[in-house]
Amino acid sequence: MTTGAGTTAEQSAEQRVLERIERARLRKAKVKEERVTLAHGAGGKATQTLIEAVFLDAFRNPHLDDMADGATLTLNGTRTVFTTDTFVVSPLFFPGGDIGHLAVNGTVNDLAVCGARPMYLSAGFILEEGFPVADLRRVVESMATAAAAAGVTVVTGDTKVVQRGKADGCYINTAGIGVLERDLTLTASAARPGDAVLVSGPIGDHGVTIMLARGELDIEADLASDTAPLHEPVAALLDAVPGGVRVLRDATRGGVATVLNEVAQTARLGIVLDEAAVPVKPVVNGACELLGIDPLYVACEGRFVAVVDGEHAETALAALRGHPSGEGAAIAGRVADEPPGAVLLKTSFGGTRIVDMLVGDPLPRIC
């Protein structure tokens, strides 16, 4: 999380971002490809390089932190979180949700994991000429339902139409504003050895649901997207262990593995995951085996990762499990001194392996 001004924590956060930009400059973060690839949008290593080499370099300011889900700003003394996300999921409709649900919950969740109370959303549509008006209506009504459920209001919008073949039905951008009502600074660099790593529920349901909905796997499964607003389980957690929550991140593109790598890199600490403790549904595991991918890289749209003071791990877990969206929560690992900047997985067979950031894009357009 980046911060605007004021406390020492905020100043050091600014300092950290500037250092990060400087490091990227010094090591000359460079996009090697001459053309944009799907991997640049996958949320993993290529995305990180693109952001450092192109966006951070140009927009060079202490608010912009590629690691954060939103920017924390001070507006006339009101601590506000501002965030944006674009949705290009294909197909638009899938078991458990649709692009409209994702567009609302995705931005609500970016605000929630910054510790903010989500309040207002904008909605920007790009429609392809020929898109059925009935589908648009369905998407918009779904957004309205999701917004009501999350307690946010869509207050401003925009619609553009492009010619046939210049989009894929419907893309939606939402930006969101939330208010920081708690006196807390959630940041990856606050992680400490001995902290517990919690996952708020079984991972990968969303990504696998999308793959199944595309018919790319010749299996049938009783599975639905996990798309859900997370502000309530987040609030339950923050209430249960005041001052004990160090980092919150929603595990979307790149999955839990990528989020934890970002935390490990920023904190310059290790994260040790216990494979047996990471909650994954058997059907998700099965589909991932067929796809040849690790569920740790599969996107969720209603799950988050929390790094919590180890002493309060059980209290935190109980708080999460007390909420319907967190009933499958688990303590999946811990923060350690070693290996610095990396994520280590203790496998169910007793071995260990390094879990890197996502490379390539095995599951394009899942959000």
Place this chain on the structure above:
Amino acid sequence: MTTGAGTTAEQSAEQRVLERIERARLRKAKVKEERVTLAHGAGGKATQTLIEAVFLDAFRNPHLDDMADGATLTLNGTRTVFTTDTFVVSPLFFPGGDIGHLAVNGTVNDLAVCGARPMYLSAGFILEEGFPVADLRRVVESMATAAAAAGVTVVTGDTKVVQRGKADGCYINTAGIGVLERDLTLTASAARPGDAVLVSGPIGDHGVTIMLARGELDIEADLASDTAPLHEPVAALLDAVPGGVRVLRDATRGGVATVLNEVAQTARLGIVLDEAAVPVKPVVNGACELLGIDPLYVACEGRFVAVVDGEHAETALAALRGHPSGEGAAIAGRVADEPPGAVLLKTSFGGTRIVDMLVGDPLPRIC
């Protein structure tokens, strides 16, 4: 402009929006087409119907006003304006600017015409697989330059990549936050008979520049987009005639004609334009004749329309002309009792004709 809570003006604004939604319901605003057409994104009549029949109906809340360039919200007592705009201009680069410039200035201007000081922007990119990284860098650097010139900071962002053929190079959404530091309520319903209608400079440069850049007209012309941030000329105007400015609107999609129709409809008053007084460059007039369109419908990206107390018209004009972006400003017409809800043009030949809202989309993807 819609408002959150508080003053009587704000309450009546809420009331007005709710009445508008109700009227749309009663007359059953209906999208007749089964599929989305380019006209639905053109900013004119079809866009208005789509917004009323689909968006207002679903999102039914007093903040959302399809007539406004942004929503005014109260965040812990801080009056904040929130707005969003998506940019799909083709080509991406054109004389006088590019999609990056537009994406910054467009949202800065939406905030400015709501009376806010533009402060923070988000940026959401949709990139097509294969888009040249060098072009992306050029766009992003252009955004950074435009942001610095407008005094805003890009604080949060998102990048998605879609497969080849599912976009057109690069689309950008920006959302913006500004702070309302003045005690004013700018709203179309504040217009009064006798008010002056000012245009901040020659109209149509942007739209015609885009058409020429596409090579769709076999003419060469020394013309560039008018893309520019408007917060400074707006501030100059508001300072010069405190309390005398009723309405401000930037004249983008649908042009001056559409903006003025929206004002006339909301205020239930007439607007009488003097064709000879509307500033249009000869080259723009010439291109429009070839295209068979009226410059009043051609988008600007650095011009606004102001409805000002008639007694202060000359002071307002002088204030606008005192700023480089407003040196071509003119008093183009006045508000009248008749014709209620419509715009009348007194032609250079001494006749009069009704200037309706934009119908169809003669110039798709100009922003």
